[in-house]
Amino acid sequence: MKLFGKLANILGIKKKEVKVLILGLNNSGKSTLVNHLKSEEDKVQTIIPTVGLNIEKFKYHNVQFTAFDMSGHGKYRDLWEHYYRECEGIIFVIDSSDTLRIAVVRDELDTLLQHPDIVTRKIPILFFANKMDLRDSLSTFKIVSILGLERIDDKPWHICASNALTGDGLQEGSEWITQAICELLK
Amino acid sequence: MAFKRDKKEEEEGTGNPFQNLDKTAVLQEARTFNDTPVNPKKCTHILTKILYLINQGEQLGTQEATDAFFAMTKLFQSKDVILRRMVYLGIKELSNIAEDVIIVTSSLTKDMTGKEDLYRAAAIRALCSITDTTMIQAIERYMKQAIVDRNAAVSSAAVVSIFHMTKHSPDLVKRWVNEVQEALNSENVMVQYHALGLLYHIRKSDQLAVTKLVAKLTKMNMKSPYAVCMLIRIVCKLIEDQNSASAGDTSPPWSSSPLFEFLESCLRHKSETVVYEAAHAIVNLRRTSARELAPAVSVLQLFCSSPKPVLRFAAVRTLNKVAISHPSAVIACNLDLENMISDSNRSIATLAITTLLKTGSESSVDRLMKQIATFVSEISDEFKIVVVEAIRSLCLKFPRKHAVLMNFLSAMLRDEGGLEYKASIADTIITIIEENPEAKETGLAHLCEFIEDCEHTSLAVRILHLLGKEGPRAKQPSKYIRFIYNRVILENATVRAAAVTAMAQFGALCPQLLDNVQVLLARCQMDSDDEVRDRATYYHSILASQNKQLVQEYIIEPLTVSIPSLERALHTYNVHPSPTPFDMSSIPLATVVTSDVTEMADRLSGRTPNSIGTGTIETSPAVTRVESYYEKLSAALPEIASLPGALFKSSTPVMLTESETEYVVRCIKHSFPNHLILQLESDQYIERSAAGKCYRSIRDPRRLRATQGDPHSKVGLQ
Numbered sequence: 078m079k080l081f082g083k084l085a086n087i088l089g090i091k092k093k094e095v096k097v098l099i100l101g102l103n104n105s106g107k108s109t110l111v112n113h114l115k116s117e118e119d120k121v122q123t124i125i126p127t128v129g130l131n132i133e134k135f136k137y138h139n140v141q142f143t144a145f146d147m148s149g150h151g152k153y154r155d156l157w158e159h160y161y162r163e164c165e166g167i168i169f170v171i172d173s174s175d176t177l178r179i180a181v182v183r184d185e186l187d188t189l190l191q192h193p194d195i196v197t198r199k200i201p202i203l204f205f206a207n208k209m210d211l212r213d214s215l216s217t218f219k220i221v222s223i224l225g226l227e228r229i230d231d232k233p234w235h236i237c238a239s240n241a242l243t244g245d246g247l248q249e250g251s252e253w254i255t256q257a258i259c260e261l262l263k
Numbered sequence: 264m265a266f267k268r269d270k271k272e273e274e275e276g277t278g279n280p281f282q283n284l285d286k287t288a289v290l291q292e293a294r295t296f297n298d299t300p301v302n303p304k305k306c307t308h309i310l311t312k313i314l315y316l317i318n319q320g321e322q323l324g325t326q327e328a329t330d331a332f333f334a335m336t337k338l339f340q341s342k343d344v345i346l347r348r349m350v351y352l353g354i355k356e357l358s359n360i361a362e363d364v365i366i367v368t369s370s371l372t373k374d375m376t377g378k379e380d381l382y383r384a385a386a387i388r389a390l391c392s393i394t395d396t397t398m399i400q401a402i403e404r405y406m407k408q409a410i411v412d413r414n415a416a417v418s419s420a421a422v423v424s425i426f427h428m429t430k431h432s433p434d435l436v437k438r439w440v441n442e443v444q445e446a447l448n449s450e451n452v453m454v455q456y457h458a459l460g461l462l463y464h465i466r467k468s469d470q471l472a473v474t475k476l477v478a479k480l481t482k483m484n485m486k487s488p489y490a491v492c493m494l495i496r497i498v499c500k501l502i503e504d505q506n507s508a509s510a511g512d513t514s515p516p517w518s519s520s521p522l523f524e525f526l527e528s529c530l531r532h533k534s535e536t537v538v539y540e541a542a543h544a545i546v547n548l549r550r551t552s553a554r555e556l557a558p559a560v561s562v563l564q565l566f567c568s569s570p571k572p573v574l575r576f577a578a579v580r581t582l583n584k585v586a587i588s589h590p591s592a593v594i595a596c597n598l599d600l601e602n603m604i605s606d607s608n609r610s611i612a613t614l615a616i617t618t619l620l621k622t623g624s625e626s627s628v629d630r631l632m633k634q635i636a637t638f639v640s641e642i643s644d645e646f647k648i649v650v651v652e653a654i655r656s657l658c659l660k661f662p663r664k665h666a667v668l669m670n671f672l673s674a675m676l677r678d679e680g681g682l683e684y685k686a687s688i689a690d691t692i693i694t695i696i697e698e699n700p701e702a703k704e705t706g707l708a709h710l711c712e713f714i715e716d717c718e719h720t721s722l723a724v725r726i727l728h729l730l731g732k733e734g735p736r737a738k739q740p741s742k743y744i745r746f747i748y749n750r751v752i753l754e755n756a757t758v759r760a761a762a763v764t765a766m767a768q769f770g771a772l773c774p775q776l777l778d779n780v781q782v783l784l785a786r787c788q789m790d791s792d793d794e795v796r797d798r799a800t801y802y803h804s805i806l807a808s809q810n811k812q813l814v815q816e817y818i819i820e821p822l823t824v825s826i827p828s829l830e831r832a833l834h835t836y837n838v839h840p841s842p843t844p845f846d847m848s849s850i851p852l853a854t855v856v857t858s859d860v861t862e863m864a865d866r867l868s869g870r871t872p873n874s875i876g877t878g879t880i881e882t883s884p885a886v887t888r889v890e891s892y893y894e895k896l897s898a899a900l901p902e903i904a905s906l907p908g909a910l911f912k913s914s915t916p917v918m919l920t921e922s923e924t925e926y927v928v929r930c931i932k933h934s935f936p937n938h939l940i941l942q943l944e945s946d947q948y949i950e951r952s953a954a955g956k957c958y959r960s961i962r963d964p965r966r967l968r969a970t971q972g973d974p975h976s977k978v979g980l981q
Contacts, residue, residue, distance in 0.1 A: 127369045128401050129365055129367050131369045132337075132370060159366075163297050163337070
């Protein structure tokens with residue numbers, strides 16, 4: 078069985094299933110982003126603030142994603158850690174137009190990276206600098222420097238600007254995280 | 264023997280598969296929930312185990328429950344219907360124990376608005392169990408939609424869940440009244456019933472609103488029989504309320520009211536349930552006259568000959584109750600009841616016979632008793648009590664028949680049966696003895712025989728007390744002594760003590776037996792139990808003193824003071840010892856036990872307070888609680904504590920304001936020999952504002968002398 082599994086893996090015919098966590102402050106566009114990734118028939122029209130979490134499934138390049146779309150509201154952020162252990166990838170969504178709360182983002186990110194379930198693992202993290210279409214949004218370079226992403230040297234990470242409403246930039250990000258996770262699973 | 268063992272093994276084999284579950288092991292297994300991909304079968308099985316454990320009373324710690332809960336949230340990724348529904352159940356069970364259960368709010372709202380109908384109703388129920396008052400806004404919109412959903416299961420689930428939520432947040436549902444009202448017009452029987460239940464629950468404290476609701480609905484012609492039944496109950500409650508408000512009128516004011524007309528019209532409803540409910544409601548109304556009863560009784564009579572046992576049972580059971588309050592109304596049904604004596608259903612037959620016993624003439628008693636004897640051993644205790652009750656009322660009605668009935672009772676007394684059953688028989692015999700002097704000797708003899716082999720201590724004690732009271736006045740008192748002393752030899756300490764007291768009564772009242780009793784009492788002083796020895800010594804020395812007055816005061820006449828008050832007074836005396844000896848006369852006299860009489864009257868008239876299915880039954884606070892109001896009061900105000908005379912009685916708190924207003928005022932009356940204290944209590948519920956000044960004005964029509972000094976206005980801020 079194990080041999081068969083390996084064989085299937087090499088040939089790339091095995092259907093892979095991965096769990097990713099979608100994190101970020103409230104109103105950064107997590108649920109909208111997930112909604113955009115879902116297949117046409119599952120899409121919903123209106124996105125409302127998540128309370129707790131939503132579990133969504135979507136497929137990307139033969140990989141079955143199970144996304145734990147967590148609520149970003151201040152009082153529910155403590156609940157993120159319950160899901161750290163089982164996830165194989167993290168998508169961190171940042172509202173790049175919200176310059177005021179970027180410091181909060183940094184705080185939350187630091188807490189995340191220092192969590193015992195995360196700190197030792199080589200888990201890929203994808204940053205979406207969302208809402209890039211807004212006029213006074215920060216550039217990806219700026220965000221990298223403000224959040225101090227250069228410090229992360231033990232985990233693969235990537236940042237790309239995105240617009241979850243139109244889907245711009247999502248392609249690039251999804252491509253990257255699929256590859257990064259497949260890389261690790263091999 | 265071998266066969267037996269085989270059978271036993273077989274039973275074990277097919278027994279409960281969850282019997283030896285271990286909590287820790289099961290919670291360990293729950294980690295499987297985190298696996299990818301989810302294995303629905305396995306997870307469903309583990310969830311079943313968790314639910315089983317919780318329902319068996321296993322206590323989960325907060326941490327354990329929270330861990331299990333969060334593991335369970337991961338199962339939302341599976342699309343398996345069975346597993347998902349198990350998850351809903353799990354959420355409901357764990358929602359009270361685990362922390363942060365709101366984590367699943369969005370997942371559940373997604374399910375309740377989703378396309379899968381199998382999920383929607385269950386998701387609503389789970390959602391409402393995790394939602395508290397602070398979270399209500401998050402789900403408000405969805406609940407509004409769900410109440411008026413086209414799917415009946417969804418709509419019902421929403422209404423019932425809201426009903427449950429009113430327990431912890433009573434005000435929130437008022438926002439949804441419009442939607443619930445819309446649900447009331449639903450085509451579905453269940454939705455309509457549930458909506459009416461909820462609407463009534465919201466408004467039940469406001470009589471005007473209830474009246475309006477009823478006026479509207481009685482004209483509406485609702486489709487659901489359940490809703491109509493509910494409406495009948497509401498109408499009855501309303502009639503009773505109006506009745507008690509206008510008590511004193513000679514003619515029932517409601518007999519021609521639209522409310523009563525509605526009840527009567529329900530007797531012609533096409534659903535049997537409704538018809539029965541209406542008939543039952545009419546016969547249970549207070550102050551009904553024969554004219555109003557007649558249509559209801561004739562409906563019940565019709566049910567008596569129905570092929571459905573349920574209807575026959577319901578009808579005869581109701582008739583049985585009515586027979587006590589309105590025997591003449593039931594006589595019309597006697598022929599149908601006669602037919603039911605031989606009904607194959609024992610319960611129906613019993614009720615039919617006892618009803619006939621209540622309404623029948625003296626001549627038919629013998630025949631009916633013979634009939635009943637043929638199957639009395641086959642019916643359950645509960646119905647045996649019904650039979651005993653019937654015999655009791657018969658004895659009071661036809662004193663000359665006591666020999667037949669007493670024999671029957673003593674036979675029943677010898678049968679197997681529970682305490683309640685035996686107690687009701689003993690009660691009946693005691694009542695007969697008290698009412699009918701002719702029956703005294705035989706009754707006492709039966710009771711003596713009964714306590715020879717009585718396993719219920721409380722009953723034995725009661726009977727011994729009765730023997731002590733009645734025995735000495737019998738023709739031949741000496742024969743009871745033997746029965747009583749047998750108890751001293753054979754029974755437990757409580758019964759022995761009661762027997763000693765009973766013997767002392769004989770010693771005090773029958774001079775010719777005094778010597779013998781003294782010998783027996785002297786023997787009892789060797790008893791192993793303190794209480795028995797104490798009593799024996801006490802009575803022995805009083806009887807030995809030959810002092811008539813002592814004997815009269817301390818043996819024959821019982822304690823006349825109120826026992827709870829005495830206990831409390833002694834307790835305070837012990838806590839704050841004073842140089843003066845304890846004054847017995849300061850204890851209020853016990854009110855002669857009239858409650859038994861009224862209780863019996865209530866039982867005889869067969870009326871139970873109308874309680875609406877959804878309404879809560881209000882219980883009046885226990886006496887001790889009321890008296891404790893006084894204690895608190897006298898502790899706070901020394902001048903009240905120093906009033907002369909002992910407290911006679913404190914009333915239960917009377918509300919002077921409507922409940923549900925911003926402030927409430929209660930009044931408690933404390934009656935003293937020369938004083939009446941009105942304790943006014945006021946609470947107010949407006950947050951962050953204290954009532955500044957309180958004025959009292961008491962109008963006193965009879966110009967009692969007011970000795971009340973300065974005001975003690977104390978406004979509690981809640």
